[in-house]
Amino acid sequence: MRNFNLKEKLYEHFGYLQFRQGQEEIIQQVLEGRDVLGILPTGVGKSLCFQLPSKLLSGSTVVVSPLISLMIDQVKQMKSAGFKSVVSLNSFMDHREKRVVLEHLDQYSLIYLSPEMLQNELVMYQLIKLHIDLFVIDEAHCISQWGHEFRTDYLKLSRSIEQVGNPPVLALSATATPEVQTDIKQQLVRPEMLSVVYPMDKVNMSFAVEETSSHEEKLERITQVLSHKKAPTMIYFSSRMWAERVSEELKTKVDQRIAFYHGGMEQMDRLLVQQQFMNDQLDVICCTSAFGMGVDKSNIRRVIHYHFPTELESFIQEIGRAGRDGKPCASLMLYTPGDYHLPQMFIQNELVKPEDVEGVLHSVYDIVYKQETELNDEEMSEELKLSETQWNFIKYQLEQEKLINHGPVIRDKHKWGQTTEKIQWILENRWKYKSRKLQEMVSWLHHPDCKRKKLYTPFQPDTRTPEVACCSNCGFRMEDMELDIEPYSATFTDWKSRLEKIFHQGAYHATD
DNA sequence: CTTAAGAGTCATCTGTCGTACCTTCAGCTTACACATT
Numbered sequence: 001m002r003n004f005n006l007k008e009k010l011y012e013h014f015g016y017l018q019f020r021q022g023q024e025e026i027i028q029q030v031l032e033g034r035d036v037l038g039i040l041p042t043g044v045g046k047s048l049c050f051q052l053p054s055k056l057l058s059g060s061t062v063v064v065s066p067l068i069s070l071m072i073d074q075v076k077q078m079k080s081a082g083f084k085s086v087v088s089l090n091s092f093m094d095h096r097e098k099r100v101v102l103e104h105l106d107q108y109s110l111i112y113l114s115p116e117m118l119q120n121e122l123v124m125y126q127l128i129k130l131h132i133d134l135f136v137i138d139e140a141h142c143i144s145q146w147g148h149e150f151r152t153d154y155l156k157l158s159r160s161i162e163q164v165g166n167p168p169v170l171a172l173s174a175t176a177t178p179e180v181q182t183d184i185k186q187q188l189v190r191p192e193m194l195s196v197v198y199p200m201d202k203v204n205m206s207f208a209v210e211e212t213s214s215h216e217e218k219l220e221r222i223t224q225v226l227s228h229k230k231a232p233t234m235i236y237f238s239s240r241m242w243a244e245r246v247s248e249e250l251k252t253k254v255d256q257r258i259a260f261y262h263g264g265m266e267q268m269d270r271l272l273v274q275q276q277f278m279n280d281q282l283d284v285i286c287c288t289s290a291f292g293m294g295v296d297k298s299n300i301r302r303v304i305h306y307h308f309p310t311e312l313e314s315f316i317q318e319i320g321r322a323g324r325d326g327k328p329c330a331s332l333m334l335y336t337p338g339d340y341h342l343p344q345m346f347i348q349n350e351l352v353k354p355e356d357v358e359g360v361l362h363s364v365y366d367i368v369y370k371q372e373t374e375l376n377d378e379e380m381s382e383e384l385k386l387s388e389t390q391w392n393f394i395k396y397q398l399e400q401e402k403l404i405n406h407g408p409v410i411r412d413k414h415k416w417g418q419t420t421e422k423i424q425w426i427l428e429n430r431w432k433y434k435s436r437k438l439q440e441m442v443s444w445l446h447h448p449d450c451k452r453k454k455l456y457t458p459f460q461p462d463t464r465t466p467e468v469a470c471c472s473n474c475g476f477r478m479e480d481m482e483l484d485i486e487p488y489s490a491t492f493t494d495w496k497s498r499l500e501k502i503f504h505q506g507a508y509h510a511t512d
Numbered sequence: 513c514t515t516a517a518g519a520g521t522c523a524t525c526t527g528t529c530g531t532a533c534c535t536t537c538a539g540c541t542t543a544c545a546c547a548t549t
Contacts, residue, residue, distance in 0.1 A: 066531095066532075066533090067532075067533090068532085068533080090533090090534095091533075091534055091535075114532080114533060114534085115533080116532085116533045116534055117533085117534085119534095120534085145531090146531070146532085150530095150531065150532080151531085151532065151533070153533080237530095238529085238530065239528090239529065239530075240529085240530080241528085241529090262530080263530070263531065263532080264530095288530055288531080289530055289531055290530075290531060290532095292531095293531095309530095310530090314531095342529075342530095345528085345529055346529070346530065346531095348529095349529060349530085350530095376535095387529090389531095
């Protein structure tokens with residue numbers, strides 16, 4: 001079975017003559033049945049690493065993806081490229097459609113779903129009946145970044161993999177420190193997983209870090225930078241309010257097309273703004289971390305941070321969206337000493353204090369065993385005076401100990417006491433971990449030497465020599481940025497190339 | 513000796529927070545069939 005020539009198969013199914021960096025190695029290993037953790041830089045075509053194997057393997061391939069929009073995009077893309085047996089299971093489907101797909105699940109060779117969907121009994125019942133010979137986790141850093149508190153179903157993946165017959169696992173991501181890689185392997189219970197890691201340092205990006213004293217100064221600086229030259233720019237904020245506010249203020253100061261984007265907006269508005277930015281109908285987007293995953297725009301020239309994120313991993317992901325075309329781009333970080341409070345509040349908001357665990361568990365006990373009607377998550381977190389994420393975490397831990405949601409009532413006081421201690425211990429470690437990550441982020445801001453080296457050293461042993469000016473500590477200033485932008489691309493072209501573009505709209509191109 | 517101005521200290525108050533999935537249902541919109549003028 002392994003005798004065929006992979007390059008021939010690549011051409012036959014996708015029409016490409018050559019693999020891109022890392023693809024062939026990963027596919028080879030996957031086809032030989034090995035578990036692989038692939039860390040490939042953005043824009044290399046990670047999805048091909050499972051799309052080609054799914055064509056070559058006889059059974060089904062399951063792909064876990066964090067965002068519905070990502071799944072829908074990929075399915076659409078594959079369908080228009082002529083791959084018919086692709087489907088995604090998600091909450092946007094109506095009940096009839098969902099039932100029909102579930103009943104004929106064996107007809108699909110590539111099945112996309114969310115980690116939450118895997119916890120659905122009916123879905124799992126149907127999956128178990130299939131022969132699954134590849135289990136893929138796309139954007140695998142979510143396991144480590146979201147799994148512990150925010151989306152705990154990400155920590156339940158190993159159990160699901162076991163249930164569907166322990167197929168080979170392929171985990172893919174663009175950014176993962178060795179620490180995160182280890183966490184991913186641990187959570188998947190696959191310590192022997194093969195790591196295929198490629199460098200992620202951006203040789204076409206210059207870095208600038210500037211201390212400011214106030215909002216007004218930040219605004220003034222952003223205005224200067226934007227006015228210097230019109231170019232696709234993202235501005236990252238840690239709060240929805242500030243994203244909206246600065247977006248409005250910039251509109252009065254800069255003659256460019258500016259909009260904001262965050263998770264609190266209506267679905268349609270989000271889609272519209274994203275599409276406009278993608279199509280060069282917007283110059284500047286003021287956004288929170290909601291904007292990013294699956295954004296594949298090649299000509300983003302500047303990423304400005306009005307606030308800094310809670311960890312370097314997030315920062316790297318955010319700047320990773322610029323300069324995918326390989327042309328020069330820059331990152332500008334603006335910070336004010338007071339900015340430290342915001343990320344600190346985020347940590348508090350997702351982690352319960354260890355000394356509060358005992359009280360919380362007592363209340364849970366009372367509620368679960370004395371309440372007649374079952375409370376939903378929203379009511380529970382309100383009743384316990386916890387944030388949604390804090391309750392998520394506690395709930396997951398109690399489920400793991402089988403103290404809730406596992407049938408018969410357990411009134412074993414000793415067991416509850418033990419669990420209290422265990423949760424306290426986990427929380428103490430999470431507090432230490434998150435505080436350390438934030439500390440690393442802050443010390444990067446103040447690092448007196450080369451910012452580039454300091455940034456990438458935790459991710460890879462050697463940092464390559466940049467093709468552009470290095471960083472503000474190596475003499476780079478935002479004003480020096482090379483920006484030879486052709487007037488907005490693709491807007492005015494002759495009818496032949498426009499027709500060609502329309503004709504090829506559905507054509508397959510591998511993305512991340 | 514009294515009083516006003518200014519400086520320093522303490523207590524109180526104000527401000528305010530991101531990331532996604534799922535389920536289920538109420539309420540709304542849209543398309544369409546049918547009856548009436």
